[in-house]
Amino acid sequence: MTASFHSPLGATSFSDDKMQKVNLYESAQMFCDVYCLLPGQSQKPHTHDENDKVYHVLEGVCEVEIGDETQKLEANELAVAPAGVVHGIRNKSGSPASVLVIMAPHPNFNG
Amino acid sequence: MTASFHSPLGATSFSDDKMQKVNLYESAQMFCDVYCLLPGQSQKPHTHDENDKVYHVLEGVCEVEIGDETQKLEANELAVAPAGVVHGIRNKSGSPASVLVIMAPHPNFNG
Numbered sequence: 001m002t003a004s005f006h007s008p009l010g011a012t013s014f015s016d017d018k019m020q021k022v023n024l025y026e027s028a029q030m031f032c033d034v035y036c037l038l039p040g041q042s043q044k045p046h047t048h049d050e051n052d053k054v055y056h057v058l059e060g061v062c063e064v065e066i067g068d069e070t071q072k073l074e075a076n077e078l079a080v081a082p083a084g085v086v087h088g089i090r091n092k093s094g095s096p097a098s099v100l101v102i103m104a105p106h107p108n109f110n111g
Numbered sequence: 112m113t114a115s116f117h118s119p120l121g122a123t124s125f126s127d128d129k130m131q132k133v134n135l136y137e138s139a140q141m142f143c144d145v146y147c148l149l150p151g152q153s154q155k156p157h158t159h160d161e162n163d164k165v166y167h168v169l170e171g172v173c174e175v176e177i178g179d180e181t182q183k184l185e186a187n188e189l190a191v192a193p194a195g196v197v198h199g200i201r202n203k204s205g206s207p208a209s210v211l212v213i214m215a216p217h218p219n220f221n222g
Contacts, residue, residue, distance in 0.1 A: 004177040005190050008167075025191045029163040030141070030215040032191065052140040054213060057168065058117050058187060066115040077168060078211075080136045080143065085115075100189075102165060104141040104215030 008034045009058055012098045019043055019103075028111060030104040037062065037091035037099070045088030053081045053103045055089060060097025063090045119145045120169055123209045124184030130154055132212075139222060141215040144215025145200065148202035148210070164192045164214045166200060172202045 006024045011034055013020050020036040035043065037060070054076040055064055063072050064079040065088045073079060081087030091097045091098055117135045122145055124131050131147040146154065148171075156176055166175055167189040174183050175190040176199045184190060202208045211215035 004180060004192070004196075005175070005182045005184070005188070007188050018175050024189070025163075025165075025193075027163055027193055029161075029194060030165075030213075032165055032189075050140075052136075052138055054136075054141075054143055056211065062136060064116070068113060071116045073116070074119070076120050078119060078135070078143075080115055080117070082136075082138055100167065102141075102213050102215075104213075 008100055009098060012036045014038050014096055026106055026109060028106055028109045030102055031106050033101045034058070034088065035099045035101050037089070037097045038063050039091055039094050039096070041086055042090035045086050047086045048083060048103070048107060050083050051103050051105060051107050052083055053087060054103065055079045056100040058098040058100055060091065062099060063092055063095045064099045119211055120209060123147045123199060125149050125207055130180050137217055137220060139217055139220045141213055144211040144212045145169070146200065146212050148200070148208045150202055150205050150207070153201035154199055156197050158197045159194060159214070159218060161194050162214050162216060162218050163194055164198060164212065166190045167211040169209040169211055171202065171206050172204045173208045174203055
């Protein structure tokens with residue numbers, strides 16, 4: 001695959017240290033990452049005032065919190081956090097999880 | 112699932128008439144659609160001057176054209192068309208295909 005074509009599950013990288021973010025693409029308009037969560041790892045709830053975020057689970061199971069709602073998402077399920085809405089993700093399962101994450105616009109792009 | 116949580120493969124809608132676009136979410140920052148392509152259906156190559164587009168195949172097989180490169184993508188493979196780069200998608204297989212499509216920013220959002 002080239003810079004335009006990606007196999008996200010082939011790009012995963014896990015660390016016992018913390019959740020890993022593998023970047024596939026970025027521009028001023030967006031970033032497209034793969035978040036790689038071992039059991040117990042998470043991204044704590046936080047908010048972006050001007051950026052939307054989409055979580056799309058590729059493998060495994062994650063709990064995703066959007067505003068005051070939390071749901072367990074499996075592969076091929078997704079969640080959207082609109083700008084200004086608190087959101088976070090946790091892997092409370094016993095297996096690794098990989099999640100495609102797209103944020104728009106990019107919060108801090110240095111082209 | 113609520114407005115924040117979606118199961119894209121449960122939202123697919125196919126038509127013999129043409130490729131269907133099912134919207135899951137939209138804002139000024141992005142849209143998130145599922146493109147539903149029966150065998151032989153396509154979105155012709157075109158360009159957006161200021162918008163990036165991500166195609167992420169959910170099921171089936173599609174040919175995706177980005178600039179001067181065309182690749183066959185299966186489930187869990189993705190392609191990125193940066194702003195200004197010609198792109199298109201075709202289902203040349205014998206089975207239906209569903210593709211998660213995110214464009215940022217939204218090209219014509221009417222909030």
